[in-house]
Amino acid sequence: MNLTEEVKNRAKALGFCAVGITGADPFEEAETAAATRTAEGLMDGLTWWSDGRAHASADPRRNTPDARSVIALAYPYPTPVPSESRDEDGPRGRIASYALGRDYHEVLLERMQPLLAMLREQGHRAKSYVDHGWMLDRAAAARAGLGWLGKNTNLLVPGTGSSVLLAEIVTSAQLDQDEPVKKSCGSCDACLRVCPTGALVAPGVLDNRRCISFWTIEHRGVIPLEMRPLIGDWIFGCDLCQEVCPINAGARPALPDADAVQAFGPPLEPRPRLEELLRLDDEGFRARFRDSAVWRTRRAGLLRNVCIALGNVADRASSPALTAALDDPEPLVRGHAAWALGRLGGSAARAALQQALSRELDAQVRDECALALQECGPLAVPSAV
Ligand code: B12
Numbered sequence: 001m002n003l004t005e006e007v008k009n010r011a012k013a014l015g016f017c018a019v020g021i022t023g024a025d026p027f028e029e030a031e032t033a034a035a036t037r038t039a040e041g042l043m044d045g046l047t048w049w050s051d052g053r054a055h056a057s058a059d060p061r062r063n064t065p066d067a068r069s070v071i072a073l074a075y076p077y078p079t080p081v082p083s084e085s086r087d088e089d090g091p092r093g094r095i096a097s098y099a100l101g102r103d104y105h106e107v108l109l110e111r112m113q114p115l116l117a118m119l120r121e122q123g124h125r126a127k128s129y130v131d132h133g134w135m136l137d138r139a140a141a142a143r144a145g146l147g148w149l150g151k152n153t154n155l156l157v158p159g160t161g162s163s164v165l166l167a168e169i170v171t172s173a174q175l176d177q178d179e180p181v182k183k184s185c186g187s188c189d190a191c192l193r194v195c196p197t198g199a200l201v202a203p204g205v206l207d208n209r210r211c212i213s214f215w216t217i218e219h220r221g222v223i224p225l226e227m228r229p230l231i232g233d234w235i236f237g238c239d240l241c242q243e244v245c246p247i248n249a250g251a252r253p254a255l256p257d258a259d260a261v262q263a264f265g266p267p268l269e270p271r272p273r274l275e276e277l278l279r280l281d282d283e284g285f286r287a288r289f290r291d292s293a294v295w296r297t298r299r300a301g302l303l304r305n306v307c308i309a310l311g312n313v314a315d316r317a318s319s320p321a322l323t324a325a326l327d328d329p330e331p332l333v334r335g336h337a338a339w340a341l342g343r344l345g346g347s348a349a350r351a352a353l354q355q356a357l358s359r360e361l362d363a364q365v366r367d368e369c370a371l372a373l374q375e376c377g378p379l380a381v382p383s384a385v
Helices: 003-015 028-039 051-055 103-119 137-143 190-194 212-218 258-263 274-278 280-287 293-313 316-325 331-344 347-360 363-376
Strands: 016-025 069-074 126-129 162-170 200-202 233-234
Touching: 003 016, 003 069, 003 103, 003 190, 016 051, 016 137, 016 200, 028 280, 103 126, 103 162, 103 258, 137 293, 200 363, 212 233, 212 258, 233 293, 258 293, 274 316, 280 293, 293 316, 293 331, 316 347, 331 347, 331 363, 347 363
Parallel strands: none
Antiparallel strands: 016 069, 069 162, 126 162
16 A cells, blocks of 8 residues: 555545645635635725735745645534424524534544654655645645535535534645536525525635625624624524535535544533523633633624524623623623614613613623614604503
8 A cells, every 4th residue: 555545545544534635836816816805895804814925825835835735624524414404492592513523623633643643654745734834725625636626615525524624734745636516506596595685796706805604703803793793693604605505405414423523522502502602701711611712703603603593693681681781891782782682672682781881881882782773763652641
């Protein structure tokens, strides 16, 4: 068995559902796409992104000057089917499937260790990348023949779909290269049409500033008023453009082997109860989310999202929970709780907002309360008979 076969067999045994190899030359087309989109503002809001990073991420030899090969890897994650039924014990939110297990950066890095060790033992240099490394993961995967880039921008693995997470090993080893997959989405544009914010501005082009995933995961601080109603009940990420994809619908279960399922650990509840989340203090948030990707938002970010979801579900029974959140230590949570109460309307919401306004010191939260009071509409005046 040559090294290429050894690497591929080992990767499959480690739970990767697809593995392919490409050369270490820069990803020229992807570099142009990333730089153009950055210049057009389509990556705006990502404070850690820059034009320099777009260019650097397209060059596998940047950190490994003697690199000859890029091993692209795809790891499947489970996609539980969310129940649409409203729960008796209050409204529920939604968490994107990729985030339901243990933080995938750790899972994939652990799974890659034996591959790195194997290459290094044979005298080769080997560097791993998972998501936050400076590497265009999808470009590497596409050129290495793992699948094709869909109109929703996600990499689709034939037979498995897009419910995969991507990683690479850049190595000095000379390995046999694979050819890109010659497939496309054809005339289907279901993902472009389903996105409530119109974030997919053209096939394969995502405007970060409109993506629900950006606002609920990456954005720190206040979410713009015009975005809030469009976020629906998503409280971390969004899967709409993948759920509607017929390739995913026709894919076989993404997690064939029990070991791969186990790697992610016990999953979070995909549709957690929103009022329960709103009651989480720092300790409760830590206990529930410390090991998952949801940790990224920190407590304030998640509870901000929870308030928006409650405002969108607009069940007046949530009024007491949102009223309690007007006393939250975080202004971010208080402000979004006020907005949600405005969406609920009714006399209880109005009274809570008026009381909050009388004691609130934070200018931003005061503005939210005042706006929410307007949203509640005029007080019902008993008609004089
Ligand atoms: C920044 C980022 C985001 C930003 C997106 C910003 C943006 N405008 O790209 C936000 C926070 C919104 C985001 C959201 C999500 N992300 Co993200 N994200 C990244 C990250 C860190 C960089 C992406 C990037 O370089 N963008 C720049 C653009 C130019 O590159 P691109 O998106 O790859 O674009 C390619 C295609 O559009 C294609 N293309 C160009 N023109 C055309 C034209 C046509 C017709 C077609 C078909 C294709 C096509 O070529 C481009 C270059 O390769 C990568 C990890 C990494 N290091 O690569 C993960 C990554 C892309 N994300 C991932 C995931 C899982 C998600 C979410 C599904 C999470 C969720 N459920 O909420 C959503 C999906 C949203 C979507 N539809 O893309 C996975 C994708 C796995 C896969 N199967 O593709 C990655 C690879 C992380 C990982 N290591 O697994 N993400």
